[in-house]
Amino acid sequence: MSDNSAKSNHPITIYDVAKAAGVSYSTVSRVLNGFEFVKDSTRNRVMDAAERLGYVANLQARGLAGGRSNIIGLLVPVLDNSYVSEVMKGIDEALARAGFNLMLFTTHRHEGKEQQYASTIASMTDGLILLVPLESPIYLDAIRERNYPHVLVDQTDESGASASVSATNWQGAYEVTQHLIMLGHRRIGVITGLLELSSARERLNGYRAALQDHDIPVDDSLIIQGDYLQARGYAAAQALLRLERRPTAIFASNDLSALGAMDAIREAGLSIPDDISLVGFDDIPQAAITHPKLTTVRQPLVQMGRTAVQLLLERLEHPDSPPGHITLTTELVIRASSKPPR
Amino acid sequence: MSDNSAKSNHPITIYDVAKAAGVSYSTVSRVLNGFEFVKDSTRNRVMDAAERLGYVANLQARGLAGGRSNIIGLLVPVLDNSYVSEVMKGIDEALARAGFNLMLFTTHRHEGKEQQYASTIASMTDGLILLVPLESPIYLDAIRERNYPHVLVDQTDESGASASVSATNWQGAYEVTQHLIMLGHRRIGVITGLLELSSARERLNGYRAALQDHDIPVDDSLIIQGDYLQARGYAAAQALLRLERRPTAIFASNDLSALGAMDAIREAGLSIPDDISLVGFDDIPQAAITHPKLTTVRQPLVQMGRTAVQLLLERLEHPDSPPGHITLTTELVIRASSKPPR
DNA sequence: CAGCGTTTTGCAAGCGCTTGCAAAGCGTGC
DNA sequence: GCACGCTTTGCAAGCGCTTGCAAAACGCTG
Known part of the structure; x- marks a missing residue:
């Protein structure tokens, strides 16, 4: 970078470069935009001048004129x-x-x-x-x-x-539910996401499908509405823990909810995973730093x-x-x- | 919002508004920029027209012309x-x-x-x-x-x-170190930040000052260079745990390092805080979800x-x-x- | 060397807006 | 009823750039 670069408040424009290179400003523009019908020698001269002056395009102007920003x-x-x-x-x-x-x-x-x-x-x-x-x-x-x-x-x-x-929301939820079923769980609570969101609905459906495929009846009392946020995860887990027949595992529809649930479970004096298994969805970085580390579904x-x-x-x-x-x-x-x- | 809003690809400009309001484009510009020498009735007419047409300023143009973006x-x-x-x-x-x-x-x-x-x-x-x-x-x-x-x-x-x-990096570090001292700790390890950064140096100095003020000699083997990242926190904690005379407490210069340290401590089969106390700095959201929850210095x-x-x-x-x-x-x-x- | 088709370059207009300057309106005092 | 000063408005230029169009330059061919 040369010392000629725009130190003062007057930045280098395409005109400055044109003058320095001895060509017209439109030629400079063409070179800078990789236009093809420019003689090699001209192109080089312009490139040199631009480099030497430390020219940097004004993106606002470019956007205005060219329609692309x-x-x-x-x-x-x-x-x-x-x-x-x-x-x-x-x-x-x-x-x-x-x-x-x-x-x-x-x-x-x-x-x-x-x-x-x-x-x-x-x-x-x-x-x-x-x-x-x-x-x-x-x-x-x-x-x-x-x-x-x-x-x-x-x-x-x-x-x-x-x-x-x-x-693949549906599939991820299906798999993690199946994982819990394979471990031997039969009463699996679920904390949903905001059901206005397709991802939340898909995950819930994946959960349901996994239960059905393994001949476990879906118990609606085990389905608690959440909103993908930690606070609701906490509250939802509390609700699940208060059930007469407490679930032995909880599937939180995203990791944030799972973090909330984790708090609630711990506060209830229960241990994860000894008393209750907990799984999430997303695999956000925090999922790997909780204790115990969270089983979850990784979204890329x-x-x-x-x-x-x-x-x-x-x-x-x-x-x-x-x-x-x-x-x-x-x-x-x-x-x-x-x-x-x- | 009216239906006249720019549906086609031709967005509403200041000229359209001017025409609709029956004034010149510069008057429109003045009204939109809150210029004072405009008759109230004119102002209202322009505002109405702008609203009605769903006019939204093109910020690129405004930036180019006005010098402010x-x-x-x-x-x-x-x-x-x-x-x-x-x-x-x-x-x-x-x-x-x-x-x-x-x-x-x-x-x-x-x-x-x-x-x-x-x-x-x-x-x-x-x-x-x-x-x-x-x-x-x-x-x-x-x-x-x-x-x-x-x-x-x-x-x-x-x-x-x-x-x-x-x-107040220095003060925060001083206070949290003092907190450990008050609890009875005498061998307090520290995982620094990247010492090229002033914040890291200030925190280290705060730690030192607290020790000195309580007549605890500063032991350089207890000072491990870190870089504010989790991985280095992990390694640094391992180094501290390998010391002949292991510290009874560790001050990680930021929470991310503390998270790494937490992993290392747990892997070594030690319990926080029973075997070793751990404190951090920053109070990032994760600090409240670790188990145990992290004592730290909150930066706003x-x-x-x-x-x-x-x-x-x-x-x-x-x-x-x-x-x-x-x-x-x-x-x-x-x-x-x-x-x-x- | 004129004539022609290409390649290369320059000029001008214009993107949508702000703003200096001058003209137009308006009210007042005499 | 006119001059004067203030308020309000319009016009033109210009922000830095892209791009259509036309002119210039070049390389051939006959």
């Missing part, structure tokens, strides 16, 4: 959530590789103004990844209306208008993020091809929180 | 880290309230290209919050050169050219994020006033992982 938006509900962080990690990684920047939007911002918010987002970004299971309908309406490139994460899309990436969160980016970039390249849907497979991770009942 | 950048090293998430939460919250958008940049992106990266960031944002203890010098050079508004989080700034927000992470935003906005308003420095106080949080030695 090279920014991808990410809409999330909360930030202090491992699930979200992990997916974000994959997204960031993939975007960096593709040369895109990331703009972060949180849903708690403008209640009642989702439409405007969506417009604002659209005015700044080339595409949007939605990691917002719950509020998503409101945003989706606004976004689909203007046919804006987007991808849903962890959400099945009924309309087919949105690309999406998700995991980072890879889901990467895949979402890939799908989105495909949409940007081929706006007219039908949106892609990718389902990644989950994996049962057996740790220390599950064992045969007494 | 209403975007604040956040530079972080990694995303899957509770510490980072918590601070981000505070930042997002405060920015939302102030009407700014958030653009996320990760440092792992362009090694060797930090200068350009910094320029790019500067071309898109109005200011930058740096949460990048380690790599920060490289970025800081580039940023200070162009006198770009920025705030450092958790980093003392020697030059005084940068605004900064941090916590969310508030640090909020404060960073506040300092940055001040800088934007008054570029010439000296950059602010705010130090938030930490708080000892006594949980179950510390008790008197046997």
Whole structure:
């Protein structure tokens, strides 16, 4: 890097580079954008000048003029959530590789103004990844209306208008339930997710199917509504523990709920897994640091993020091809929180 | 919201609003920017039209023309880290309230290209919050050169050219060490952070000072270098446990290290806190879900994020006033992982 | 060496907005 | 009823860039 770089408040523009290279500014633009009809010698001269001056494109101007901003938006509900962080990690990684920047939007911002918010987002970004299971309908309406490139994460899309990436929720729940059954459990409680979410419904159905396939009747009193959050997991586990015929195992529909359940079980003076087995879903990093370590179903969160980016970039390249849907497979991770009942 | 909103791909511009309101586009601009010399009746007419059409400003254009983008950048090293998430939460919250958008940049992106990266960031944002203890010098050079508004989080700034927000690291470490001493511990191991970071040095010094104030000689073999990461915490704890005269308590310089240490201690067949007390620093959410729950020093992470935003906005308003420095106080949080030695 | 088809370059317009400047409106005092 | 000063509005330029179009340069061929 040379010393000529923009130290003062007047940054180097494409004109400066053009002057330095002895060509017109449009030629500079073409070189910088990899346009092909440029003589090699000219290209080199421009590249040199740009390098020497420490030129860096003003992305706002580029966005305005070219209609593309090279920014991808990410809409999330909360930030202090491992699930979200992990997916974000994959997204960031993939975007960096593709040369895109990331703009972060949180849903708690403008209640009642989702439409405007969506417009604002659209005015700044080339595409949007939605990691917002719950509020998503409101945003989706606004976004689909203007046919804006987007991808849903962890959400099945009924309309087919949105690309999406998700995991094998049903199968994961089936497997982890089966795991408990194989250990000898017959009374298995379940703490569901928010049933408005397809992932929660799929997991619950997987649980049911596993019981049925092993000729265990589904007992509705063992099904407690949760919301994927720790506090509800705690309360739901308490409810399960108060049952006359207490379950010998609990399947929490996500790890966060499982963490809550773990607290409740411990407070009740019971031991995991001796008195009661506990399994979760997601395999967030915390699942491996609890004591005992949590048996769970791994969702490839980072890879889901990467895949979402890939799908989105495909949409940007081929706006007219039908949106892609990718389902990644989950994996049962057996740790220390599950064992045969007494 | 009306049905006239931009459904097609041609979004509503300021001209459309001007036409609808029967005024010139510059008047619209003035109204939208809260300019004062506008007749009330005109203002209302414009507001109505904007509302009716569902107008939303194109922030790229606004940024280009006005020199302000209403975007604040956040530079972080990694995303899957509770510490980072918590601070981000505070930042997002405060920015939302102030009407700014958030653009996320990760440092792992362009090694060797930090200068350009910094320029790019500067071309898109109005200011930058740096949460990048380690790599920060490289970025800081580039940023200070162009006198770009920025705030450092958790980093003392020697030059005084940068605004900064941090916590009472020395005092927190002093207090938690004293807590262990009061419980009766005399051999207290410490797992440091990366000593290139001021926070790590301050915490180590606080530990030392507490020992000295209680006439306990500092034993260098009890000081193990760590790096604030879980893996090193694990290894460092193993090293401490192998010592001839094993410590009866360990102070990990951050919670992540403490989590690693916890694993090592448990693997060695020892119990926390019966055989050995363990304390951390930060009070990340995980600290409350470990078993036993971790005694630690709470840093007001969310508030640090909020404060960073506040300092940055001040800088934007008054570029010439000296950059602010705010130090938030930490708080000892006594949980179950510390008790008197046997 | 003229004529032609390519390749390469430059010019101008325009992306949607802000803002300095000047013109137009308006009310007041004389 | 006019001049004056203030408030309010409109026009034009310009932010830094992309891109369509036309001009220039080049390399052939006959």
